[in-house]
Amino acid sequence: MKRLLAAATIIALAISIIPNSYAATPKAGTKCSKAGVTKTYSGKKFTCIKLGKKLYWNNGIKVKVPVIVKNSSTPATCAVVSPSFRLISQTDGTDLGGEILQTFSVVNDSLENVAKDIVLTFKWYKNSTQVHQKKLLIPFLYPAQTLNLGYSDSFQDGKSTYLPSPPPSPTEIVATSTCTSQPFKSEVNMIKASGIVTFNTWAEEGNEGLMVNARGSITNMTTLNFGSSTEYGSSGIAYGVIKDKFGNIVAGFHDQNFSFETGLESNASSVFDAQFFQLLIQGMSRLDIDFFYRFSTVEFVIMPRKLQ
16 A cells, blocks of 8 residues: 555656646746747747746737638529429320420529529430420529529320421420529619410311410519610510419410510519410310419519620
């Protein structure tokens, strides 16, 4: 027991007599081991100095810590989100064709950059075999913009009297997109529009048809000039969707040459009239006809053909 106590006492004494000059953390006024030695601690740089015959840590000087600024800019994106489609069949004997209505959104997640030269590719597949490819071009998307739109196209499952023959109806559509990114240094140049869907029927030479129209207002959201005019007024590209009375998106469209009244001041409004679909009712199922009569409202934006 005495030997154990003696060993413990020696160890304790050895620890207690270790000089402060070997301390891991320097402190002003405490002893150090070698003149000129420096140590950085708690935002200060301490230097071992000699005063007389003794060595001490000085008061230290503040050290400027470099601030690393990370680039928070996110490159522009143009992802195709929530794509869906519906087949509208129109049968006439062996003519098993119809229209496809595709809707989707294109999203730019960047808050600082604009997406430019957007190319959307839609590959139609029928039972795992590609039967058609369709491309849509969008000049640009503003930062944090979500564009809701769609298109309609023909399909043909039987013999066709049209040349070239439309592609077969797809069982799956795969959408991809590409775009470039650049900093946005302008201002948003866009016109918003909304309206109520109206219907007109017609009959001619034994054919019955349905026209889907809309009437509403457009509002200028900018002071910039679209820079493109026609005999009908200004012209831009319209992207939009049609909704049912519950707010569900049921169809989409894009119009490369949407004309509207010129001279709209910022936040001023004007009236528009537009036709979105002209359909032959013959050969359509009652279910598909009722689908079109679900259309209630239209919402779209008009954008210039190039970034200003």
